[in-house]
Amino acid sequence: MKAEGDIYVVHRLLDEQICDSEGRRVGRVDDVELSGDPPRVTALLVGDGLYPRRLPRRLARLARRISGPERWGANALRIPWEEVDELTSTVKLRKKAEDLGLGMGDDPAHWIVRRLPWN
Amino acid sequence: MRAILKIALGIIAAIGGFLDIGDLVFTTQAGALFRYDLLWAVVLGVVGIAVYAEMSGRVAAVSGRPVFDVIRMRMGFGMGLLALVASTIVNLLTLAAELGGIAIVLELLFDAPYGMFVFASAIALVVIAALLPFGGIERFFGYGGLLLFVVVATVFHQNPDWGDVGRGFIPSIDSSTLYLYFVVGVFAAALMPYEVHFYSSGAIEEGWTEKNLKENRLNAIVGYGIGGILSVGLVIVSGYLFHPIGVQPDDLGTVALPMQGAFGETGLLLALGGMLFCVGGAAIDSSFAASYNLAQFLGWEWGRYQGPRKAPRFTASWLVFLLLGIAIAESGINPVDITEYSVVLAVVALPLTYLPVLLIAGDRSFMDRYANGRIATTLGWIYFAVIVVLALAAIPLLLATNAGGG
Amino acid sequence: MAALALVASGCGDLSNDELNRGVESLSALAAQGQLVANGVARDATKTTYARAMARTLGEQAEHEAEKLADATLEEPGTADQRHAAVAVAGEISGLLSELQTYPGDERHGELVEKHLGEAQEKADAIVAQLSGDAP
Numbered sequence: 001m002k003a004e005g006d007i008y009v010v011h012r013l014l015d016e017q018i019c020d021s022e023g024r025r026v027g028r029v030d031d032v033e034l035s036g037d038p039p040r041v042t043a044l045l046v047g048d049g050l051y052p053r054r055l056p057r058r059l060a061r062l063a064r065r066i067s068g069p070e071r072w073g074a075n076a077l078r079i080p081w082e083e084v085d086e087l088t089s090t091v092k093l094r095k096k097a098e099d100l101g102l103g104m105g106d107d108p109a110h111w112i113v114r115r116l117p118w119n
Numbered sequence: 120m121r122a123i124l125k126i127a128l129g130i131i132a133a134i135g136g137f138l139d140i141g142d143l144v145f146t147t148q149a150g151a152l153f154r155y156d157l158l159w160a161v162v163l164g165v166v167g168i169a170v171y172a173e174m175s176g177r178v179a180a181v182s183g184r185p186v187f188d189v190i191r192m193r194m195g196f197g198m199g200l201l202a203l204v205a206s207t208i209v210n211l212l213t214l215a216a217e218l219g220g221i222a223i224v225l226e227l228l229f230d231a232p233y234g235m236f237v238f239a240s241a242i243a244l245v246v247i248a249a250l251l252p253f254g255g256i257e258r259f260f261g262y263g264g265l266l267l268f269v270v271v272a273t274v275f276h277q278n279p280d281w282g283d284v285g286r287g288f289i290p291s292i293d294s295s296t297l298y299l300y301f302v303v304g305v306f307a308a309a310l311m312p313y314e315v316h317f318y319s320s321g322a323i324e325e326g327w328t329e330k331n332l333k334e335n336r337l338n339a340i341v342g343y344g345i346g347g348i349l350s351v352g353l354v355i356v357s358g359y360l361f362h363p364i365g366v367q368p369d370d371l372g373t374v375a376l377p378m379q380g381a382f383g384e385t386g387l388l389l390a391l392g393g394m395l396f397c398v399g400g401a402a403i404d405s406s407f408a409a410s411y412n413l414a415q416f417l418g419w420e421w422g423r424y425q426g427p428r429k430a431p432r433f434t435a436s437w438l439v440f441l442l443l444g445i446a447i448a449e450s451g452i453n454p455v456d457i458t459e460y461s462v463v464l465a466v467v468a469l470p471l472t473y474l475p476v477l478l479i480a481g482d483r484s485f486m487d488r489y490a491n492g493r494i495a496t497t498l499g500w501i502y503f504a505v506i507v508v509l510a511l512a513a514i515p516l517l518l519a520t521n522a523g524g525g
Numbered sequence: 526m527a528a529l530a531l532v533a534s535g536c537g538d539l540s541n542d543e544l545n546r547g548v549e550s551l552s553a554l555a556a557q558g559q560l561v562a563n564g565v566a567r568d569a570t571k572t573t574y575a576r577a578m579a580r581t582l583g584e585q586a587e588h589e590a591e592k593l594a595d596a597t598l599e600e601p602g603t604a605d606q607r608h609a610a611v612a613v614a615g616e617i618s619g620l621l622s623e624l625q626t627y628p629g630d631e632r633h634g635e636l637v638e639k640h641l642g643e644a645q646e647k648a649d650a651i652v653a654q655l656s657g658d659a660p
Contacts (some may be wrong), residue, residue: 015191015199017184017418024429028191028418048417054196089183089485106420106431230573366560367553369585372578376560383569391574 017090026103049075130342132261137346139401140220141308141462150357155287160302164309165347173339174480179322181489186319187415193475202471210409212461215447217402219454223371224395253324253423260400267393270352276381279359300516307466313408320411410437466513540599555645565634575628583621590614
């Protein structure tokens with residue numbers, strides 16, 4: 001079921017598990033991008049930089065101080081809707097996680113590099 | 120034939136894995152303080168955990184979604200995060216209590232310092248978790264826990280007044296706050312949230328599908344049901360031996376005394392051995408539950424079946440939780456006290472875990488024809504109401520009774 | 526939770542109620558100690574278990590003694606009972622420490638069981654006095 005038709009975005013898409021083409025769990029739908037009129041989902045937004053958006057205002061301010069601002073391509077990723085393969089019990093992508101910059105947190109090399117002081 | 124055997128083995132593991140330090144402590148204290156009067160609360164708790172375990176296992180098998188997956192979907196990020204934080208605190212306290220419990224039992228068996236055994240037991244857990252596959256871990260502790268059937272033998276050996284025992288199963292409300300505190304404690308000890316977190320994630324670890332639904336039902340209803348007999352037995356043996364002479368069980372070691380009274384050293388060793396496996400299994404379950412929840416909430420790759428290489432963040436978080444558990448257990452607080460806090464705080468976290476499970480299990484768009492039927496819906500909502508009431512009462516009771524201290 | 530722990534440890538003033546509760550828990554410790562000692566007397570226990578249990582119970586009795594001795598009494602009429610309670614606590618912890626030293630000796634087990642029984646009776650008598658049931 002690829003969503004060319006209508007879906008309840010909040011019920012069926014937001015917060016769902018994302019898996020890549022090989023079935024690896026690579027994150028959750030932290031937010032969605034809507035555009036056009038009537039609005040259509042044009043991208044999934046993923047990353048811990050987006051968590052503050054999902055919190056009540058006061059907590060969001062605190063969370064933003066901890067996580068820093070949204071940095072696109074780093075702690076916030078945009079996955080174009082075209083990359084979505086199907087919606088089952090998960091959101092399945094057409095490509096492997098690496099090709100979309102997802103699931104880096106499970107890459108030990110990434111951990112080390114991200115924590116180096118000169119990074 | 121082989122399929123039946125496999126199901127039977129799973130049920131037996133569920134029976135043996137039913138008890139944890141919270142059950143051991145609260146049932147023994149309840150018996151000592153109120154004799155058989157709280158047996159009904161034990162039964163209420165056992166039915167409750169069976170209902171919710173069956174539901175969460177069914178959701179996992181049919182829709183592939185474990186509990187924290189469901190929580191984030193149904194409650195959104197903000198409320199889901201609250202559930203995550205609350206569950207993690209409770210799971211960590213539970214883990215610390217179970218680690219402390221292992222150390223106490225080892226101390227009773229081998230007479231060496233407690234602090235050393237906390238470390239040794241944590242290392243043993245890491246080794247067991249690393250060497251055995253998921254199903255093996257469950258069975259190792261589950262079968263070992265069956266040693267505790269010595270409790271049931273003790274009940275028959277004591278041969279209590281069965282009429283008195285029977286009357287204990289009829290709900291009665293005594294208005295003393297201490298009694299109400301123990302109603303909450305005994306009930307909550309049976310329904311610790313980590314059990315459901317672990318059970319539903321376990322269904323995915325084992326690759327369950329619709330085909331395993333019968334197994335799921337038998338595990339939850341028969342396995343937990345028979346496991347509940349152990350809780351009932353603990354109340355009875357304690358009520359029989361401790362209540363008349365006014366013993367106040369504040370230590371884990373006291374739990375084994377009735378079995379020593381009945382069967383001497385053999386009874387004692389069976390009881391301590393069973394306790395060791397039960398508490399050890401619960402330490403594994405609660406530590407895994409903490410990492411399952413975190414990974415599922417954040418969408419990380421997770422699972423013992425993936426191996427540490429494929430799920431590094433999950434594995435690393437498990438080790439971190441274990442270290443935090445050790446730190447709390449080593450702080451010198453009596454594990455029985457940690458247990459009481461973790462059980463009572465668990466009641467407060469329970470509604471956040473159970474509401475989403477109940478909602479998804481009844482949602483036909485996810486569950487199709489496997490959605491809750493009339494019985495599951497009715498029981499589910501009744502229990503949810505009970506849980507909410509107890510959650511509201513838990514903290515005031517904890518404060519009013521000084522954590523059961525009277 | 527730290528605050529709770531402080532409340533639970535109950536330092537400071539000792540009301541009649543708290544004194545009563547303290548003596549009751551001494552009686553409970555003696556009762557449990559008798560069960561452990563009985564296991565030793567019948568050679569129906571494991572020495573490591575008897576020793577560790579005796580140690581824990583003994584520590585609790587000692588702790589109870591300290592609590593009773595340190596606190597200021599709210600009601601001056603109960604000084605005698607407090608004094609007696611501290612003595613019983615000392616007796617119980619002494620007996621348990623003997624059990625801890627000889628967890629494998631049946632003869633010691635028997636004696637400790639008997640004396641703990643007597644100590645429990647004393648504690649119960651104090652409770653009765655405090656609640657005004659006694660002559």
